[in-house]
Amino acid sequence: MSATLTAVKPIAPVDEPVVAAPIPTYVTRFDARSRWLHLVIMTTFLGLSATGMPLLFSDAPWARMLAALFFGFRGAGLAHRFFGAVLLLAVAFHIGDVLWRGLLRGERGIFWGPTSMVPQPRDFVQFYQQLKWFAGRGPKPAFEHFTYWEKFDYLAVLWGTLIMGAAGLVLWFPVAASRILPGWMFNVALFVHGAEAALAIGFIFAVHFFNGHLRPGKFPMDMVIFTGRVSTHELREEREGEYHRLRASNQFGACAADAPASAVVQHGYVVGTVGLAIGLALFALIVYAVI
Amino acid sequence: MLKTIVALVAAWLVAGPAAAQPAPKPPANDDCLACHGDAEAKRDDGRTIAVDVKAFDQSIHGPMACVDCHADLAKTAEFPHDSKLARVNCASCHDEIASKYHDSIHAWAKEKAGLVGAPACADCHGRHDIRQHTDPVSRVYRTRVPETCGSCHKGINEKYAVGVHAAALKKGNSQAPGCADCHTAHAIKRVDLPGWKLAVTGECGTCHAKVVESFRRTFHGKVTELGFTRVAACSDCHGAHAILPASNPASLVAKTHLVETCGKCHQGANEKFVAYDPHPDPSNYQRSAVLWWANRFYWVLIPGCFGFFGLHSALWFWRSRKEGRS
Numbered sequence: 044m045s046a047t048l049t050a051v052k053p054i055a056p057v058d059e060p061v062v063a064a065p066i067p068t069y070v071t072r073f074d075a076r077s078r079w080l081h082l083v084i085m086t087t088f089l090g091l092s093a094t095g096m097p098l099l100f101s102d103a104p105w106a107r108m109l110a111a112l113f114f115g116f117r118g119a120g121l122a123h124r125f126f127g128a129v130l131l132l133a134v135a136f137h138i139g140d141v142l143w144r145g146l147l148r149g150e151r152g153i154f155w156g157p158t159s160m161v162p163q164p165r166d167f168v169q170f171y172q173q174l175k176w177f178a179g180r181g182p183k184p185a186f187e188h189f190t191y192w193e194k195f196d197y198l199a200v201l202w203g204t205l206i207m208g209a210a211g212l213v214l215w216f217p218v219a220a221s222r223i224l225p226g227w228m229f230n231v232a233l234f235v236h237g238a239e240a241a242l243a244i245g246f247i248f249a250v251h252f253f254n255g256h257l258r259p260g261k262f263p264m265d266m267v268i269f270t271g272r273v274s275t276h277e278l279r280e281e282r283e284g285e286y287h288r289l290r291a292s293n294q295f296g297a298c299a300a301d302a303p304a305s306a307v308v309q310h311g312y313v314v315g316t317v318g319l320a321i322g323l324a325l326f327a328l329i330v331y332a333v334i
Numbered sequence: 335m336l337k338t339i340v341a342l343v344a345a346w347l348v349a350g351p352a353a354a355q356p357a358p359k360p361p362a363n364d365d366c367l368a369c370h371g372d373a374e375a376k377r378d379d380g381r382t383i384a385v386d387v388k389a390f391d392q393s394i395h396g397p398m399a400c401v402d403c404h405a406d407l408a409k410t411a412e413f414p415h416d417s418k419l420a421r422v423n424c425a426s427c428h429d430e431i432a433s434k435y436h437d438s439i440h441a442w443a444k445e446k447a448g449l450v451g452a453p454a455c456a457d458c459h460g461r462h463d464i465r466q467h468t469d470p471v472s473r474v475y476r477t478r479v480p481e482t483c484g485s486c487h488k489g490i491n492e493k494y495a496v497g498v499h500a501a502a503l504k505k506g507n508s509q510a511p512g513c514a515d516c517h518t519a520h521a522i523k524r525v526d527l528p529g530w531k532l533a534v535t536g537e538c539g540t541c542h543a544k545v546v547e548s549f550r551r552t553f554h555g556k557v558t559e560l561g562f563t564r565v566a567a568c569s570d571c572h573g574a575h576a577i578l579p580a581s582n583p584a585s586l587v588a589k590t591h592l593v594e595t596c597g598k599c600h601q602g603a604n605e606k607f608v609a610y611d612p613h614p615d616p617s618n619y620q621r622s623a624v625l626w627w628a629n630r631f632y633w634v635l636i637p638g639c640f641g642f643f644g645l646h647s648a649l650w651f652w653r654s655r656k657e658g659r660s
Contacts, residue, residue, distance in 0.1 A: 101556040116562045177649040179656070192646070214553070217610075218602040226610030231624050233553060234616060238632035242639060250643040258647070259654035 066275055066290070067299035073271040076140065081268050082314070083133040084200065089321050090126035092244050094119040096325060099237050103332035124215060131208045134201070157288060158188040160198070166191040185283035192254050203243045210236040241329075248326035252319065264319060269311025270303035360408040366400045369414060377417060389463035424455045434520040451486065458482055474519070477503055479512040493575040509541060525574075528563040538568045548613035571595055571612065 097110035097119060113119035145153040152158050170191045175181035210232040213220040217229055256264040267273045279286040289295050369375055370385040377383050390396060401408035406420040425432030435441050443452035458474060465472035473482045480500065484491025494500050502510035516537050523530050535558060539546030549555040557565045571587055578585035586595045592608035600607065615621055616629035
């Protein structure tokens with residue numbers, strides 16, 4: 044989910060006569076690393092949800108059945124720890140990658156600017172504009188590389204993984220943790236792990252699914268996270284700000300891409316559909332347990 | 335013609351067998367007591383055959399006839415009867431209880447494992463002197479149950495006797511559990527099988543409802559609720575019979591014993607580790623301020639998040655539909 048359009052050459056002054064590069068049909072939005080990160084987070088998140096929900100909702104009528112799917116609580120626990128470890132490794136790698144690129148390779152745009160995940164003043168303005176658009180009192184905001192809800196998604200996952208990962212490790216190794224923490228922190232850890240899980244599962248399966256995939260215009264799903272490519276037409280519709288910035292600064296050439304291969308699209312549809320189906324099924328179980 | 339045959343057959347069925355062999359008149363209780371009422375009466379082999387008439391009259395079965403239970407004697411024509419009698423079958427009346435007993439560990443021990451000491455009905459309830467369980471002199475009256483079970487389970491009864499439950503029972507607390515409240519009276523199960531440990535947690539909860547509710551918030555409580563027993567349930571920490579309050583230094587959950595008790599499963603548990611609360615209550619600020627604050631925080635964050643983005647999505651959907659139409 045890191046920016047991909049940051050490693051670009053210095054912007055040419057506008058008054059200098061430049062030969063405008065032809066506008067490509069497709070541009071790269073996510074590099075391979077971001078796509079893999081999403082795939083790993085997506086799979087481990089579904090796995091963590093399915094193996095953790097029997098415990099979180101242990102009094103639900105479906106809890107035993109879901110646990111039985113993983114050969115009981117020991118099997119579910121083992122799978123949960125496995126998925127958790129993979130997710131933590133992936134996030135650690137991502138944080139290392141961001142720091143390395145931002146600090147050592149000097150891609151300052153990763154921390155601030157139009158392609159950064161860090162909330163900018165612009166995001167608050169655009170949120171207000173979006174509300175006005177909802178009310179029919181203004182045009183859609185001219186979004187940049189990441190919209191305010193995408194930044195929220197990203198930061199929520201980052202925050203959630205760190206909190207739940209820390210709490211999960213305490214619960215995984217309580218005796219070791221007790222060398223540093225008092226035992227009542229296990230109570231806090233279990234509570235926070237569960238509450239944060241309820242928040243994360245609900246958020247991903249309802250809000251992220253809607254914002255990213257199920258909403259009108261994207262339904263049934265947005266393939267960009269699998270193909271990494273978005274058509275320039277769609278870019279202009281969705282992210283007018285970014286489109287005009289790329290055009291004005293003549294950077295289209297740096298991110299031009301071929302149309303996604305049909306095999307990639309097909310695989311993406313299969314993986315995406317399975318993920319959406321599992322996620323919505325788990326969400327239905329939670330709704331069933333809560334009401 | 336058919337009518338005649340049916341009538342004949344019916345007539346034979348009603349009158350025939352009876353006419354063929356007149357039944358002997360069953361002996362009345364007084365007939366039996368003519369011999370068995372004598373306190374000195376003995377069999378050829380010297381064993382007493384006396385029945386305590388007074389005890390029988392006062393028993394719950396007092397109004398019944400001897401042959402109601404000793405059913406084989408109802409058909410016997412000659413007295414004194416043979417010394418070998420059929421076993422009294424309590425199930426002929428108490429069939430529901432008998433079927434519970436039949437599935438119990440006691441019946442298994444007696445009938446399958448051949449343990450001669452294993453109890454059947456009379457070993458707990460008595461014979462001619464059976465009293466109702468509500469009768470204070472009954473062997474199965476609440477306060478006397480531990481003694482009755484203890485006649486075989488002596489060691490367990492000694493442990494039970496030092497615990498809080500026995501003390502409360504002795505003080506006359508009618509809610510305090512004796513043996514049967516946890517183990518049931520008749521369908522007594524093996525205690526080393528998972529089903530027992532899971533069921534007994536619910537049993538503790540019939541009195542200690544809030545304690546079990548708080549237990550259900552923990553990993554221990556959730557895993558046991560899912561039906562797995564690898565983690566601690568009530569008796570793993572509190573003990574089964576010699577249950578003592580944490581304020582008693584001899585208790586398994588006394589401060590001085592916690593490291594040892596938790597350490598049974600959590601090898602390497604230390605003083606810091608046992609500050610864990612096995613019965614947390616996020617709504618109790620005194621018990622844990624941090625947990626209370628965490629609870630508050632997520633009660634704001636979760637509804638806030640879903641409320642905000644729920645509305646956000648709904649508005650988005652509504653606006654998109656509107657724009658799509660125009």
